[in-house]
Amino acid sequence: MPNAxxxxxxxxxxxxxxxxxxxxxxxxxxxxxxxxxxNLAYATIRAAEIxxxxxxxxxxxxxxxxxxxxxxxxxxxxxLATGERGYGQFLGRDPARAEQAAILEALAQREADREAVEAxxxxxxxxxxxxxxxxxxxxTAATRVDxxxxxxxxx
Amino acid sequence: xxxxxxxxxxxxxxxxxxxxxxxxxxxxVPELGTEQIEQQLSLAVDRVMSEGSLYDRGLAALAIxxxxxxxxxxxxxxxxxxxxxxxxxxxVPLDTAxxxxxxxxxxxxxxxxxxxxxxxxxxxxxxxxxxxxxxxGNPAPPVTAPVDTAERFPRVTDLIAQDDLIxxxxxxxxxxxxxxxxxxxxxxxxxxxxxxxxxxxxxxxxLLALGYSTQRGYGRNHPFVGEIRMGEVEVEFDIPELxxxxxxxxxxxTECQMVNQFKGSLTEPAKFTRGYGLSFGHCERRAMSMSLVxxxxxxxxxxxxxxxxxxxxxxxxxxxxxxxATGFVEHLKLPHYVDFQAELALLRQMRRELETRASTxxxxxx
Numbered sequence: 427m428p429n430a431x432x433x434x435x436x437x438x439x440x441x442x443x444x445x446x447x448x449x450x451x452x453x454x455x456x457x458x459x460x461x462x463x464x465n466l467a468y469a470t471i472r473a474a475e476i477x478x479x480x481x482x483x484x485x486x487x488x489x490x491x492x493x494x495x496x497x498x499x500x501x502x503x504x505x506l507a508t509g510e511r512g513y514g515q516f517l518g519r520d521p522a523r524a525e526q527a528a529i530l531e532a533l534a535q536r537e538a539d540r541e542a543v544e545a546x547x548x549x550x551x552x553x554x555x556x557x558x559x560x561x562x563x564x565x566t567a568a569t570r571v572d573x574x575x576x577x578x579x580x581x
Numbered sequence: 582x583x584x585x586x587x588x589x590x591x592x593x594x595x596x597x598x599x600x601x602x603x604x605x606x607x608x609x610v611p612e613l614g615t616e617q618i619e620q621q622l623s624l625a626v627d628r629v630m631s632e633g634s635l636y637d638r639g640l641a642a643l644a645i646x647x648x649x650x651x652x653x654x655x656x657x658x659x660x661x662x663x664x665x666x667x668x669x670x671x672x673v674p675l676d677t678a679x680x681x682x683x684x685x686x687x688x689x690x691x692x693x694x695x696x697x698x699x700x701x702x703x704x705x706x707x708x709x710x711x712x713x714x715x716x717x718g719n720p721a722p723p724v725t726a727p728v729d730t731a732e733r734f735p736r737v738t739d740l741i742a743q744d745d746l747i748x749x750x751x752x753x754x755x756x757x758x759x760x761x762x763x764x765x766x767x768x769x770x771x772x773x774x775x776x777x778x779x780x781x782x783x784x785x786x787x788l789l790a791l792g793y794s795t796q797r798g799y800g801r802n803h804p805f806v807g808e809i810r811m812g813e814v815e816v817e818f819d820i821p822e823l824x825x826x827x828x829x830x831x832x833x834x835t836e837c838q839m840v841n842q843f844k845g846s847l848t849e850p851a852k853f854t855r856g857y858g859l860s861f862g863h864c865e866r867r868a869m870s871m872s873l874v875x876x877x878x879x880x881x882x883x884x885x886x887x888x889x890x891x892x893x894x895x896x897x898x899x900x901x902x903x904x905x906a907t908g909f910v911e912h913l914k915l916p917h918y919v920d921f922q923a924e925l926a927l928l929r930q931m932r933r934e935l936e937t938r939a940s941t942x943x944x945x946x947x
């Protein structure tokens with residue numbers, strides 16, 4: 427399941443952090459930032475901007491690639507006063523959230539803040555995603571169907 | 582030919598104000614919110630995203646509201662909006678085998694690994710109007726069932742491929758550029774990458790009619806639905822300065838693997854052939870139609886005689902885009918006064934010539 431990290435564990439911890447931040451709601455980022463890192467000093471390296479990513483598919487699912495169509499995305503890069511550079515990027519249009527995701531991605535690299543980012547930000551997102559995925563799977567499982575082939579009358 | 586006109590500014594401004602008023606409808610009825618459209622008209626949103634060729638549910642819902650539910654007008658608004666945004670790059674090709682399945686059916690195998698799940702479908706409903714919906718009220722919550730977390734849903738076509746009974750998909754050729762018709766105008770003959778991009782954003786009604794025509798004998802495919810799957814697929818984006826793939830989130834996709842009759846030769850054992858459909862959102866009819874047309878357009882490659890419209894790539898690809906089509910059809914309502922005056926003059930001259938001939942050579946007119 428793409429939204430449950432467990433199914434495809436990402437070997438790069440930074441990529442795993444980004445994957446969770448990309449799926450966060452605005453509150454899931456802004457509330458912990460306000461409560462635990464008020465007055466944080468950072469510089470904007472790349473101001474949050476909205477653009478497009480061309481999504482590619484593959485012929486037959488696993489063949490040569492083709493351009494399926496575009497999606498909106500937002501990205502931002504910030505740098506903390508202590509030098510860590512954070513990247514925020516996700517599907518959709520939300521500059522404020524992209525900057526918050528970048529700040530938290532930078533904080534997750536800072537030794538002193540890593541545990542707090544995990545506890546106050548990443549763990550709640552991970553839990554919500556797991557619950558959502560579980561609920562959807564359970565609803566889908568209830569529609570599992572067994573068709574029976576009837577014997578055709580010969581004649 | 583259309584010749585530019587000027588004037589009419591006030592009438593145009595007032596007409597636009599009037600259409601806004603009509604869009605709102607009776608102001609005693611609560612206004613429709615874009616979130617309501619996004620949540621409750623989600624299949625209209627999916628269609629506008631697919632044919633607008635832009636995955637963004639909120640924008641599609643806004644476009645539907647602004648267009649008063651005219652989906653082609655909404656698609657037009659989305660196509661126009663996307664030209665205002667820079668493109669940051671390309672995703673890693675989406676891996677539909679790793680989809681978080683919400684629906685998966687096969688008409689070729691009854692029992693398959695992972696099983697068949699119907700998911701949210703209109704199939705097997707009786708198509709009876711539900712008058713209870715005319716009143717407000719929440720439907721019953723969905724039933725749930727235990728989940729086997731280890732369960733996987735391999736592609737049905739991969740199962741057929743295990744016995745080498747179906748053709749392989751064309752492999753990726755590293756370094757080969759992927760055609761992009763938003764950057765280069767379409768030229769013929771078009772490769773399959775461009776054909777699939779064109780079909781993926783093509784008009785659903787047009788694709789449906791062409792797909793239907795192949796079933797009725799105009800370019801016979803002999804199709805079976807190997808598999809239809811719908812669910813969420815992860816989008817990954819390369820960040821070269823970090824040397825990592827960042828996950829951007831998920832998109833909902835519908836994929837159709839159409840399995841078609843054989844291709845073989847005196848030396849090659851016969852194999853099933855493939856048609857492929859992929860769509861944003863939950864758009865099953867369009868994914869199925871796309872896979873039928875994709876297969877029909879492979880006629881040359883598979884050594885089939887091209888006899889039918891669905892096999893004619895220039896015809897199909899040149900007429901599939903409903904924004905191009907509506908632009909050209911609807912431009913006919915713009916003032917063509919000069920052009921028409923010229924035709925009127927020509928017609929009058931032709932008639933005058935006939936009258937002159939008749940009066941000077943009466944026997945010729947008999």
